Amino acid sequence: MTMTGGRPGAAGTKPVCNSTSADPLVRALSGVLSRGCDAPGAVSRAWNSSRGVSIVETVIVLAVLAILASGAIFQFGSSREAYNADDAANRLLNYFREANSRAVSDHHSFRVVINLSSGNISLIDEKTSATGNDDGDTVSGDDLLLKREPVATRVSFSQPSGVNPPAAPFNFSAATFTSSIWTGHFQSDGRVTATFGGAPVSCTFFLQPADKTNMPLLIRAVTLFGATSSARYWMYSGTKLVQG
Numbered sequence: 001m002t003m004t005g006g007r008p009g010a011a012g013t014k015p016v017c018n019s020t021s022a023d024p025l026v027r028a029l030s031g032v033l034s035r036g037c038d039a040p041g042a043v044s045r046a047w048n049s050s051r052g053v054s055i056v057e058t059v060i061v062l063a064v065l066a067i068l069a070s071g072a073i074f075q076f077g078s079s080r081e082a083y084n085a086d087d088a089a090n091r092l093l094n095y096f097r098e099a100n101s102r103a104v105s106d107h108h109s110f111r112v113v114i115n116l117s118s119g120n121i122s123l124i125d126e127k128t129s130a131t132g133n134d135d136g137d138t139v140s141g142d143d144l145l146l147k148r149e150p151v152a153t154r155v156s157f158s159q160p161s162g163v164n165p166p167a168a169p170f171n172f173s174a175a176t177f178t179s180s181i182w183t184g185h186f187q188s189d190g191r192v193t194a195t196f197g198g199a200p201v202s203c204t205f206f207l208q209p210a211d212k213t214n215m216p217l218l219i220r221a222v223t224l225f226g227a228t229s230s231a232r233y234w235m236y237s238g239t240k241l242v243q244g
Contacts, residue, residue: 017199046066085207085220088152090207091224093231095121099186107188110194113137116180121151126185126196133196135183154210160219166206166234166241169213170223175203184224192229200226220244 092114099110102125109126115137120218123135131141139145159174175182176194184201185193196203205222212218219236234241 014156024166037125037138045116046176048144062132064125079150081209081211082215082218084153084155085218088155088207089205089220089222091206092147093152096184096192096222096224096229096231099184099193103186103229109133109185111183111185111192111196114157114177114182114183116157116177118152119152120148121149121150129196133185135178135195136181142217152207155158156208156210157206158208159206160205160208160213160216162217163206163219164234164240166221166223166232166243167179170204170225172202172204172223172225175205186229190228192224192226202226 030236056220084218092167095112099112102111106125108128111124111126111133113122113124113136114120115122120137124137124139125144125146126133127142127144132139132143134140134143137148138147157175165171165173177213183194185196185198187193187197191200193199202223202225205224207220207222211213217238219241221230221234221236223234224230233244235244236242
């Protein structure tokens with residue numbers, strides 16, 4: 001293979017294409033260099049492509065990723081809201097069971113208060129019958145606030161239209177909220193009463209995600225049996241409440 005003026009690839013020179021030299025090494029080198037002859041500008045294009053993506057391409061990719069991420073976040077938030085009624089029902093069960101357990105073991109009453117105005121549920125130790133022991137979550141006398149936390153996030157406690165309490169013997173009426181407050185006094189003998197020292201009261205708490213009222217299968221309920229403080233969890237099947 002012969003070269004014209006200077007080393008191969010130098011400015012102003014061009015490799016001789018398709019060498020017929022008997023030397024295999026020369027023929028192989030000629031084949032590599034001949035690419036410049038067969039496809040002028042190929043080396044330039046390869047060099048340009050090796051520089052990476054442009055700023056415009058980067059911006060487009062980032063925009064697509066942002067759209068996909070926002071959609072995933074929206075779907076996750078929407079799915080999470082579907083469980084708000086379950087969370088609220090489990091919180092009620094935990095408070096009721098703890099109040100009953102403490103009342104029986106400590107031999108005096110504890111009260112649970114659900115305040116829809118503040119969105120909180122409270123557990124209060126009523127200690128003695130001398131002072132305090134009022135309805136509501138205001139602590140007075142020798143009462144002691146044990147804990148308080150949000151009862152639910154965007155959950156309605158109203159009985160949904162067309163949804164009835166569970167079948168007998170758990171067909172208790174919907175819980176009554178007076179000025180958006182429900183109070184239950186858990187007595188040392190296992191009963192739960194609406195007023196301190198009053199008669200046992202049984203009721204059903206209905207719970208439904210406030211933003212999912214068109215999805216009845218998300219309805220949940222908790223029944224509270226006044227005679228024993230027994231609490232049960234229920235799910236709506238589309239036609240009735242069934243124990244969950």
